[in-house]
Amino acid sequence: DQQVKQNSPSLSVQEGRISILNCDYTNSMFDYFLWYKKYPAEGPTFLISISSIKDKNEDGRFTVFLNKSAKHLSLHIVPSQPGDSAVYFCAASKAAGNKLTFGGGTRVLVKP
Amino acid sequence: NAGVTQTPKFQVLKTGQSMTLQCAQDMNHEYMSWYRQDPGMGLRLIHYSVGAGITDQGEVPNGYNVSRSTTEDFPLRLLSAAPSQTSVYFCASSLTGPSSYNEQFFGPGTRLTVL
Numbered sequence: 173d174q175q176v177k178q179n180s181p182s183l184s185v186q187e188g189r190i191s192i193l194n195c196d197y198t199n200s201m202f203d204y205f206l207w208y209k210k211y212p213a214e215g216p217t218f219l220i221s222i223s224s225i226k227d228k229n230e231d232g233r234f235t236v237f238l239n240k241s242a243k244h245l246s247l248h249i250v251p252s253q254p255g256d257s258a259v260y261f262c263a264a265s266k267a268a269g270n271k272l273t274f275g276g277g278t279r280v281l282v283k284p
Numbered sequence: 285n286a287g288v289t290q291t292p293k294f295q296v297l298k299t300g301q302s303m304t305l306q307c308a309q310d311m312n313h314e315y316m317s318w319y320r321q322d323p324g325m326g327l328r329l330i331h332y333s334v335g336a337g338i339t340d341q342g343e344v345p346n347g348y349n350v351s352r353s354t355t356e357d358f359p360l361r362l363l364s365a366a367p368s369q370t371s372v373y374f375c376a377s378s379l380t381g382p383s384s385y386n387e388q389f390f391g392p393g394t395r396l397t398v399l
Contacts, residue, residue: 176326178326181324206387208390213392213393214392214393215288215374215376215390215391215392215393216327216374216390217390218387218388218389221387261326261327263327271317271329271332271342272327272329272388273329273343274319274326274327274328275326276324276325276326277324277326
């Protein structure tokens with residue numbers, strides 16, 4: 173049973189437009205959420221995170237929103253750039269440690 | 285700093301063979317972990333270590349062994365490879381363990397095929 177789900181396996185967006193990636197979780201014990209970005213033949217790299225005490229965190233073009241009551245988070249990329257084309261994973265962690273539970277990933281393609 | 289390094293990059297094994305995937309980090313990180321990535325499944329935690337001499341199981345530990353004799357190294361052993369272990373394996377490390385949240389740094393991965 174997947175505790176973290178990314179229901180859209182792929183997303184295509186025009187350069188300059190907004191990319192919105194969604195992630196749902198089922199375990200109410202998760203209290204820290206992260207997004208990782210992965211290019212082919214490379215390991216994932218950390219992008220942005222949010223604690224459950226917040227509902228929004230921004231870092232440049234990237235914003236993560238957390239809706240605890242809906243157990244839902246989203247990543248907004250504005251504006252999208254061709255270099256953003258990658259697979260994005262959301263991940264969640266419980267208070268007890270650094271063990272991360274990952275979603276299945278969303279492949280983003282930004283068209284020039 | 286080299287960060288997190290993994291060897292080999294690619295490996296093909298026959299069913300029943302054994303091998304060790306190497307992972308090393310030069311950031312003096314206490315926490316290290318192994319994940320496998322399969323299509324549509326994201327990354328799943330195999331084993332992790334909160335420091336030298338301490339290891340524990342993750343979500344999918346069966347068929348894998350680990351040890352942590354030094355802070356720097358965290359090898360993953362497949363004792364008797366099975367086709368179900370065909371996957372991409374990532375090693376990760378982070379600064380501290382249980383009571384804090386830290387960015388995990390990932391290695392470039394090892395692509396393993398078991399025939």
